[in-house]
Amino acid sequence: xxxxxxxxxxxxxxxxxxxxxxxxxxxxxxxxxxxxxxxxxxxxxxxxxxxxxxxxxxxxxxxxxxxxxxxxxxxxxxxxxxxxxxxxxxxxxxxxxxxxxxxxxxxxxxxxxxxxxxxxxxxxxxxxxxxxxxxxxxxxxxxxxxxxxxxxxxxxxxxxxxxxxxxxxxxxxxxxxxxxxxxxxxxxxxxxxxxxxxxxxxxxxxxxxxxxxxxxxxxxxxxxxxxxxxxxxxxxxxxxxxxxxxxxxxxxxxxxxxxxxxxxxxxxxxxxxxxxxxxxxxxxxxxxxxxxxxxxxxxxxxxxxxxxxxxxxxxxxxxxxxxxxxxxxxxxxxxxxxxxxxxxxxxxxxxxxxxxxxxxxxxxxxxxxxxxxxxxxxxxxxxxxxxxxxxxxxxxxxxxxxxxxxxxxxxxxxxxxxxxxxxxxxxxxxxxxxxxxxxxxxxxxxxxxxxxxxxxxxxxxxx
Amino acid sequence: xxxxxxxxxxxxxxxxxxxxxxxxxxxxxxxxxxxxxxxxxxxxxxxxxxxxxxxxxxxxxxxxxxxxxxxxxxxxxxxxxxxxxxxxxxxxxxxxxxxxxxxxxxxxxxxxxxxxxxxxxxxxxxxxxxxxxxxxxxxxxxxxxxxxxxxxxxxxxxxxxxxxxxxxxxxxxxxxxxxxxxxxxxxxxxxxxxxxxxxxxxxxxxxxxxxxxxxxxxxxxxxxxxxxxxxxxxxxxxxxxxxxxxxxxxxxxxxxxxxxxxxxxxxxxxxxxxxxxxxxxxxxxxxxxxxxxxxxxxxxxxxxxxxxxxxxxxxxxxxxxxxxxxxxxxxxxxxxxxxxxxxxxxxxxxxxxxxxxxxxxxxxxxxxxxxxxxxxxxxxxxxxxxxxxxxxxxxxxxxxxxxxxxxxxxxxxxxxxxxxxxxxxxxxxxxxxxxxxxxxxxxxxxxxxxxxxxxxxxxxxxx
Numbered sequence: 001x002x003x004x005x006x007x008x009x010x011x012x013x014x015x016x017x018x019x020x021x022x023x024x025x026x027x028x029x030x031x032x033x034x035x036x037x038x039x040x041x042x043x044x045x046x047x048x049x050x051x052x053x054x055x056x057x058x059x060x061x062x063x064x065x066x067x068x069x070x071x072x073x074x075x076x077x078x079x080x081x082x083x084x085x086x087x088x089x090x091x092x093x094x095x096x097x098x099x100x101x102x103x104x105x106x107x108x109x110x111x112x113x114x115x116x117x118x119x120x121x122x123x124x125x126x127x128x129x130x131x132x133x134x135x136x137x138x139x140x141x142x143x144x145x146x147x148x149x150x151x152x153x154x155x156x157x158x159x160x161x162x163x164x165x166x167x168x169x170x171x172x173x174x175x176x177x178x179x180x181x182x183x184x185x186x187x188x189x190x191x192x193x194x195x196x197x198x199x200x201x202x203x204x205x206x207x208x209x210x211x212x213x214x215x216x217x218x219x220x221x222x223x224x225x226x227x228x229x230x231x232x233x234x235x236x237x238x239x240x241x242x243x244x245x246x247x248x249x250x251x252x253x254x255x256x257x258x259x260x261x262x263x264x265x266x267x268x269x270x271x272x273x274x275x276x277x278x279x280x281x282x283x284x285x286x287x288x289x290x291x292x293x294x295x296x297x298x299x300x301x302x303x304x305x306x307x308x309x310x311x312x313x314x315x316x317x318x319x320x321x322x323x324x325x326x327x328x329x330x331x332x333x334x335x336x337x338x339x340x341x342x343x344x345x346x347x348x349x350x351x352x353x354x355x356x357x358x359x360x361x362x363x364x365x366x367x368x369x370x371x372x373x374x375x376x377x378x379x380x381x382x383x384x385x386x387x388x389x390x391x392x393x394x395x396x397x398x399x400x401x402x403x404x405x406x407x408x409x410x411x412x413x414x415x416x417x418x419x420x421x422x423x424x425x426x427x428x429x430x431x432x433x434x435x436x437x438x439x440x441x442x443x444x445x446x447x448x449x450x451x452x453x454x455x456x457x458x459x460x461x462x463x
Numbered sequence: 464x465x466x467x468x469x470x471x472x473x474x475x476x477x478x479x480x481x482x483x484x485x486x487x488x489x490x491x492x493x494x495x496x497x498x499x500x501x502x503x504x505x506x507x508x509x510x511x512x513x514x515x516x517x518x519x520x521x522x523x524x525x526x527x528x529x530x531x532x533x534x535x536x537x538x539x540x541x542x543x544x545x546x547x548x549x550x551x552x553x554x555x556x557x558x559x560x561x562x563x564x565x566x567x568x569x570x571x572x573x574x575x576x577x578x579x580x581x582x583x584x585x586x587x588x589x590x591x592x593x594x595x596x597x598x599x600x601x602x603x604x605x606x607x608x609x610x611x612x613x614x615x616x617x618x619x620x621x622x623x624x625x626x627x628x629x630x631x632x633x634x635x636x637x638x639x640x641x642x643x644x645x646x647x648x649x650x651x652x653x654x655x656x657x658x659x660x661x662x663x664x665x666x667x668x669x670x671x672x673x674x675x676x677x678x679x680x681x682x683x684x685x686x687x688x689x690x691x692x693x694x695x696x697x698x699x700x701x702x703x704x705x706x707x708x709x710x711x712x713x714x715x716x717x718x719x720x721x722x723x724x725x726x727x728x729x730x731x732x733x734x735x736x737x738x739x740x741x742x743x744x745x746x747x748x749x750x751x752x753x754x755x756x757x758x759x760x761x762x763x764x765x766x767x768x769x770x771x772x773x774x775x776x777x778x779x780x781x782x783x784x785x786x787x788x789x790x791x792x793x794x795x796x797x798x799x800x801x802x803x804x805x806x807x808x809x810x811x812x813x814x815x816x817x818x819x820x821x822x823x824x825x826x827x828x829x830x831x832x833x834x835x836x837x838x839x840x841x842x843x844x845x846x847x848x849x850x851x852x853x854x855x856x857x858x859x860x861x862x863x864x865x866x867x868x869x870x871x872x873x874x875x876x877x878x879x880x881x882x883x884x885x886x887x888x889x890x891x892x893x894x895x896x897x898x899x900x901x902x903x904x905x906x907x908x909x910x911x912x913x914x915x916x917x918x919x920x921x922x923x924x925x926x
Contacts, residue, residue, distance in 0.1 A: 010902065021915075043897045046836055051898075057835040060902075162896075295892075306895045309902045313889075327890035334894035343894050372520040373509055406899040407870035410906075413892050414877040426776075427790035429758075429876050431797035431806050432769045433625075434506045435514075436869040439473065439523075439772045443873075452484075 002027040003319050004089050004101050006079040006256070007109030008037030010305050011287025013060070014312030015107045015319070016071045023320050028071040029101060031091055035075050036137040038066060042305055044140050045166035048147070049173045055140065074101075082106065082260040084280050105282050105319035108257055108270075109312060112250035112288035112303055119158070121219035122246055129221050131244045134163060143245070152176060152242030156228050158216050159247040160187035162335045165199065167245055168208045169338055177207070179239055181214045181228065183248075190333060191396050192348055192382055194363065198398045202340045211237075219244055250303060252289045265291040267301025274325040276315035284319055286311035295328035295417065296347055296393065297355050302331050332413045334406035341401050343409035346394030346416045349384050358387045359394075364449035366442035368403035370434040377403050381446035385422040385454070392422050392447070404436070411443050422447045465490040466782050467552050467564050469542040469719070470572030471500030473768050474750025476523075477775030478570045478782070479534045486783050491534040492564060494554055498538045499600040501529060505768055507603050508629035511610070512636045518603065537564075545569065545723040547743050568745050568782035571720055571733075572775060575713035575751035575766055582621070584682035585709055592684050594707045597626060606708070615639060615705030619691050621679050622710040623650035625798045628662065630708055631671045632801055640670070642702055644677040644691065646711075653796065654859050655811055655845055657826065661861045665803045674700075682707055713766060715752045728754040730764025737788040739778035747782055749774035758791035758880065759810055759856065760818050765794050795876045797869035804864050806872035809857030809879045812847050821850045822857075827912035829905035831866035833897040840866050844909035848885040848917065855885050855910070867899070874906050885910045 003019050005012045008030055016028045030037065038060045046052040056062075063073055074091065080098065081090035089101040114133040116122035125131035127142035130152070134143065146152065155171050157164050160182035168178045180187070180203065186196035187203065187210060203210050214237055217230040222240070229238045252269040254262070262278045262285070265271035269291045276284045288303035290311065307329050314324040334343040352359035365378040379399035386393055395412035399405040415425055425447040432439050440448070466482050468475045471493055479491045493500065501523045509515040519525075526536055537554065543561065544553035552564040577596040579585035588594035590605035593615070597606065609615065618634050620627050623645035631641045643650070643666065649659035650666065650673060666673050677700055680693040685703075692701045715732040717725070725741045725748070728734035732754045739747045751766035753774065770792050777787040797806040815822035828841040842862035849856055858875035862868040878888055888910040895902050903911070 040833060040835070040897065042895070042902075043833060043835055046897055051837055052835045304895075305902050306892065310889070327887075328892075330892040332892040332894045334896040334899060336896055336898045341896075341899065345892065345894070370503060370506060372503070372506055372515045374514055401898075402865065404867045404870040406894045406896065407867040407874070410891070410893045410904070411870070411873045411877050413894070414874055414881075417891055418877075418881040424790075426773070428873070428880055429769065429791075429793040429795040429808065430873045431795045431808070431869045431876070432505070432767075433797040433799055433804075433869065434503065434509055435799045435864075436797055436804065439505075439768050441873070 001025070001104050001320070002029065002102065003105045003107065004103035005030045005107045005109065006089070007111060007287065008032030008073070009039070009041065009109065009111055009287065010308035011109030011111070011312035011315070012107065013038045013066065014309045015109065015286060015316035017069060018313045018316030019320055020069045020071055022317060022322070024070065026320060029074060030071055031074045031077050031079050031089070031101070033078050034136065034138060037063060037073055037075065039137055041135065044134055045163060045170045047140065048143070048167065049170035055137070079110070079256055082256060082283065084260050084283060087282060103282070105284065107315045107319055108278070108283065108285040108289065109287040109308070110253045110256055110289045113253045114246070115249045115251045116246065117248040119216050119219060119246065119248070125219060125221060130226050130242060131219055131246065133246055134167065135250070146243060147174070150242070154241035155179070155243040155245060156181060156226070156239055156241040157245045157247065158228065159249070160210070161190065161247065161249065162333070164247040165203070165335060165337045167247065168203060169206070172206055172208055177209070179209045179211060179241065181216055182210065182212045183215055185212055187212065188335070188342060191342055191344055191398070192361070195342065195380060195382060195396050195398045198380060199337050199340060199342055202338050206338050250288065252301065252303070254289055257285060257289070266299050267291065269301045275318050275323070276311055276326065284315040286315040293326050293328045295330055297351070302329055304329065304331070304333065306332070330413050330416055332409060334409060336401055339401050340398055341403070341405040342398045343405050344394065344396040345409050345413040346392070347384060348394055348396065352384060352386070352393045357393055359384050360387050360454045362450040362453040364446040366445035367438065368399060368442060369436050370438055373434045375402070379403050379405060379408070379442050381442065383422060383446050383450040385450055387454070390421040390423060392416050392420050392425065408443050422450050464488070464567050465492065465565065466568045466570060467566035468493045468570045468572065469552070470574060470750065471495030471536070472502070472504065472572065472574055472750065473771035474572030474574070474775035474778070475570065476501045476529065477772045478572065478749060478779035480532060481776045481779030482783055483532045483534055485780060485785070487533065489783060492537060493534055494537045494540050494542050494552070494564070496541050497599065497601060500526060500536055500538065502600055504598065507597055508626060508633045510603065511606070511630065512633035518600070542573070542719055545719060545746065547723050547746060550745060566745070568747065570778045570782055571741070571746065571748040571752065572750040572771070573716045573719055573752045576716050577709070578712045578714045579709065580711040582679050582682060582709065582711070588682060588684060593689050593705060594682060594709065596709055597630065598713070609706060610637070613705070617704040618642070618706040618708060619644060619689070619702055619704040620708045620710065621691065622712070623673070624653065624710065624712065625796070627710040628666070628798060628800045630710065631666060632669070635669055635671055640672070642672045642674060642704065644679055645673065645675045646678055648675055650675065651798070651805060654805055654807055654861070655824070658805065658843060658845060658859050658861045661843060662800050662803060662805055665801050669801050713751065715764065715766070717752055720746070720748060720752070729762050730754065732764045738781050738786070739774055739789065747778040749778040756789050756791045758793055760814070765792055767792065767794070767796065769795070793876050793879055795872060797872060799864060802864050803861060804866070804868040805861045806868050807857065807859040808872050808876040809855070810847060811857055811859070815847060815849070815856045820856055822847050823850050823917045825913040825916040827909040829908035830901065831862060831905060832899050833901055836897045838865070842866050842868060842871070842905050844905065846885060846909050846913040848913055850917070853884040853886060855879050855883055855888065871906050885913050
């Protein structure tokens with residue numbers, strides 16, 4: 001039995017590890033486009049901030065660790081064609097030599113590639129011009145070289161999502177003046193604007209110049225540096241800096257599977273079922289290149305490292321003949337921005353409306369632990385519940401680093417996983433000790449506040 | 464409608480707040496034995512450590528806050544008799560005057576009292592002798608006076624449970640040499656000894672002298688101070704110190720309800736059903752004086768502040784005519800001891816065996832966040848699962864303060880609440896960002912390790 005796997009990031013490596021864990025006799029070959037399998041792409045901003053060094057420590061596991069599990073790595077090898085009928089994978093090495101890898105089962109984890117969001121110039125300008133994206137170790141080395149050799153003093157970051165915010169912090173920490181451009185009305189658009197505003201304030205407090213409602217049309221290179229042009233609140237807007245980092249999302253990297261006959265679904269990602277089958281015989285796929293089964297939304301596209309790990313693990317198990325099923329994402333995410341942490345799980349109100357729910361939301365502030373014990377901070381918590389049956393649909397939190405926001409969101413994620421009502425959250429037996437909580441934990445104080453503020457008559461806590 | 468409530472601690476005040484929240488027209492009278500309603504008894508050790516000052520800040524709410532909600536407080540008033548048939552509560556004030564309070568519904572939250580665990584001398588010696596317990600603000604003031612006026616240099620703490628450990632830290636921080644005596648083989652006997660040993664090492668590292676396997680028989684007062692005598696590993700043992708603090712558990716305070724005809728159950732606590740009915744007409748009870756409905760154990764006695772809050776809230780709602788039901792405890796607890804935090808939820812192996820399960824346990828270490836980001840620490844996690852159906856029965860954790868142990872235990876608590884299998888924990892969409900987690904969170908790494916180490920053949924992750 002030979003499983004070939006394309007992709008050395010979360011999905012591919014998870015699949016390979018799972019297959020080898022379950023069956024020490026299976027042959028597993030992982031085809032990796034670069035020399036950097038199993039690197040923590042999520043950790044790259046912390047390399048630039050100086051928190052992580054050297055860059056090698058960003059590897060979840062070294063190549064030697066991976067090969068010690070019994071998998072074979074084919075590094076610097078690009079998968080170029082899948083011969084579904086013949087069960088052959090065509091690959092090309094760095095000198096251009098093409099060869100075939102025969103397989104019994106194939107798992108595709110080709111991930112996603114940075115989007116250029118229609119911005120003119122992004123496809124033409126590159127690292128040599130001072131225009132960067134950040135999605136691979138190659139991108140990392142290019143930016144690192146730029147920072148070392150050209151010591152830019154100013155940077156424009158296009159985008160204020162997770163990576164954009166983390167990079168705003170990292171570049172600011174290095175003494176670079178950062179202008180952060182965000183298309184929408186508030187940064188971190190995965191949260192409601194009232195919570196995003198807390199992150200906005202934190203950025204400003206640390207010297208980042210934030211320009212929301214700015215639509216970037218083009219990036220051009222001129223004698224004074226790189227010029228980003230577009231509109232801000234409908235008016236012409238232009239800003240020049242030494243360096244431009246475009247982090248405006250990703251698009252699924254699907255060409256290999258599409259050429260082989262796979263179907264596309266939500267977000268133009270490859271359709272898979274919950275077992276990670278593509279529909280092509282003996283071909284599985286997982287990770288940022290495939291659609292996401294969401295427990296509340298059904299089929300969507302929501303690329304996240306955690307999901308890639310789960311999907312990859314399932315593909316690895318099922319390629320061996322298993323029957324694992326992906327239980328579905330809730331879009332749980334967390335990000336640290338300077339001294340704050342933001343987290344979310346489930347749906348926000350507009351997402352819930354689009355999915356056919358009848359949501360209502362309420363925001364509360366609750367101390368992370370008893371205020372009498374030093375170091376207590378309020379956490380801002382926004383709860384979205386369904387008006388008809390009071391099911392908990394989503395939660396968003398912003399709190400000071402150290403207030404256990406990211407693990408508190410996990411309680412909500414586990415609750416939504418099980419379809420709990422907002423009121424039933426108060427039935428959970430959560431831990432309490434004064435330095436770390438309250439008799440009603442902050443997550444329960446927020447759900448009780450939702451009930452008080454959204455219903456005329458408080459309903460039973462034991463609904 | 465008039466609801467009388469006996470007890471100004473967690474259960475009584477929670478009941479009063481809930482009744483007033485649900486019905487602003489109901490009259491609520493809370494009879495409080497001392498002058499300190501709604502004080503955080505769990506916070507007392509932090510007053511002694513100096514973290515909390517002044518003592519008034521230990522109040523969850525002031526008397527004025529409470530009365531602002533519309534409840535009436537009868538402070539310094541002891542409930543002496545319940546006339547069930549006549550719906551009258553007899554009370555006595557501090558000068559000995561007896562009076563009757565008529566009620567429509569009565570809620571009893573008389574709590575528990577410190578146990579003397581059969582130790583000779585504990586019932587006779589008191590604060591004036593240098594022998595203390597710690598269960599009320601009165602006890603707090605007595606110990607405070609002792610520390611201020613007599614500046615003891617040495618202390619013996621009998622017991623190494625939550626309060627005992629917190630007080631070992633508090634007195635050590637004040638420069639007092641602490642000897643901590645523990646009956647069993649390891650401190651913090653609510654955890655398995657291999658995890659308790661981590662706490663033991665932490666105590667020793669901070670100068671606390673820990674003597675396990677020590678059975679205290681007597682406390683006597685002599686010219687050189689207080690002598691605690693008994694056996695250590697079967698040999699005679701004696702130790703003398705300036706101060707003795709006995710924190711060896713509590714017994715439910717039930718005389719009022721027993722005299723009124725209530726039945727006792729587990730742990731000699733008052734029997735109540737999930738609605739907090741005592742079985743006596745119009746009499747409800749909640750808190751440390753009543754039995755605990757446990758989701759895995761059925762009826763038991765497990766006094767915890769979090770449970771008292773929940774039970775009190777339910778009693779307050781149902782006394783008004785509601786139909787709330789206590790969903791059951793899982794015994795979730797957390798404690799900070801110097802730089803470590805320990806937490807647990809659900810059952811340990813011997814508890815699970817006693818309850819008819821077929822448990823097996825495994826211990827793993829998992830980093831609280833990606834090791835490449837500064838400040839990462841391994842968390843020791845012990846998972847207990849049922850061999851027959853792989854249901855998660857319990858989890859115990861010990862980690863450095865700051866590793867979000869107490870909120871990670873909540874994920875397990877929520878999972879056990881819903882009867883999840885050990886393997887299904889890997890299906891949960893938990894948050895990840897490198898400074899605060901891993902793509903598989905520590906709670907998932909531990910459950911995956913349980914499966915690997917306890918089953919011959921790894922079963923599907925999607926059981």
